[in-house]
Amino acid sequence: MSSSRDFVRFLLPVVVLAAGIALWELVVRVNDIQPYVLPGPSAVFQTLVADWPVLSESLGVTLLTTLEGFIAAAIGGVALALLFNQSKWLEYSLFPYAVILQVTPVIAIAPLLLIYLQQQTAVIVCAWIVAFFPVLSNTTLGLNSVDRNLAGLFSLYGASRLQTLRYLKLPAALPYILGGLRIAGGLSLIGAVVAEIAAGTAGAGSGLAFRIAESGYRLNIPRMFAALLLLSVAGIVIYGLLALISHLVLRRWHESALRKEN
């Protein structure tokens, strides 16, 4: 019963996807639309295969940037949250600026960063700026969500600050941290893409977003679609991986990872 429902849940989106692709192909063929206006799915796929050497290299560049930005965001976000948690003064002094950094559109900051930093560094900084805030705010929330009685218990048994942090606050915050990382994964990809686009107009670069911009100038629309497809798949894989890690880490104890009854 439940397995057949799982199957339907899996099947329906696939059917919708297949139908969408078929309709797209049909519209392109029936109306005889030229590839430089709108390529059909088959043309996109052919381009993907034919241009694979170029595209795969660009994919690697973008993924590396994303990974570096993500790691920087994860470390920076968690570390800042820990600092804020230990010192209210620090939190009051710095938190508003974290918010400002978050609400200022990164696409507007990117060109500025490219002036002062090397392109590779600027791209990573962009990815970091977009991705660190969800980690910071989620970790802060988690660190403050500790059960009061458990905190009382720790103080009753004379736990030091470090012990309380290590054995109580961090484990209690773990589900929140993982939730923040899941958001940060997708956001660091966006940050990397934004910076590449901003840098791409200056002429240097080789990431996927740069390929999109470049193909746009050359009216190589099928390659734009192919690169977009790769970006999209990369985003899905990143999200899936982080969700899987979160599930594996939490499955023994946290509500979010437990199998529902009935």
Add this chain to the structure above:
Amino acid sequence: MAGPALSDAMAVSLGDVTKVYDNGVAALGPFDLDVKRGEFVSLLGPSGCGKSTALRLIAGLTTPSSGVVAVSHHAKETRAGHDIGFVFQEPTLMPWASVQDNVRLPLKLAGMATTEADRRISEALAQVALSEFAAAYPRELSGGMKMRVSLARALVTRPDILLMDEPFAALDEITRFRLNNDLLELWRKLNMTVIFVTHSVFESVYLSQRVVVMSSRPGRVSAEFRIDTPEPRVEDFRMSASYAAYCREVSQALVPSYSGRTSA
């Protein structure tokens, strides 16, 4: 916090203690309570009468606004010993840690060596009859079993004084009766002082040598009863006429605590 000296026979002494919270609510006092070493005392009263506050004061989880809180501190044979064990109303377990790791917590915080800790943990788990659930996670246990884990965690430091804050209030009757019996047995065996907070007349009479009835706002002692029925008390005591008589007496003393309350 080495409090004022206590005579050897005393475990806890509160003198003229008051507690006023920051928001101006007078929770307790003036309140006096002397508990002898090895005694089993219940604090009985309506919710909000300050009995939990009294317990938290004894545990050192909060400080009195005025008055003196004195708790006996024994020299311990190992540095991982702790004078006070505390059992909360909820099991208050760490959901991310297994049963044995939850029980290990006080020892780990005290920096006890693993082998000695392991021995103590299995001893504590045996005391609450949970040895075979050492590797289970809290969510896999029933409410009564979680409470037993919480009790094992309090016992693992071999405390002189066990403070219990309505520990069985959320459990069904049969489970509560069983845990009552287990607690009495542990108390007899381990020679502890137990201060037990409850709002159940029946529970307080069944367990204690002395029932301290409290009135609310602010919490004060309104009556005291000595329950002289000798140990060991077993289920028969629950059915006896003397038990019923004690319960009637204590209930009558509790009635004024509830009078003048708008909500029942």
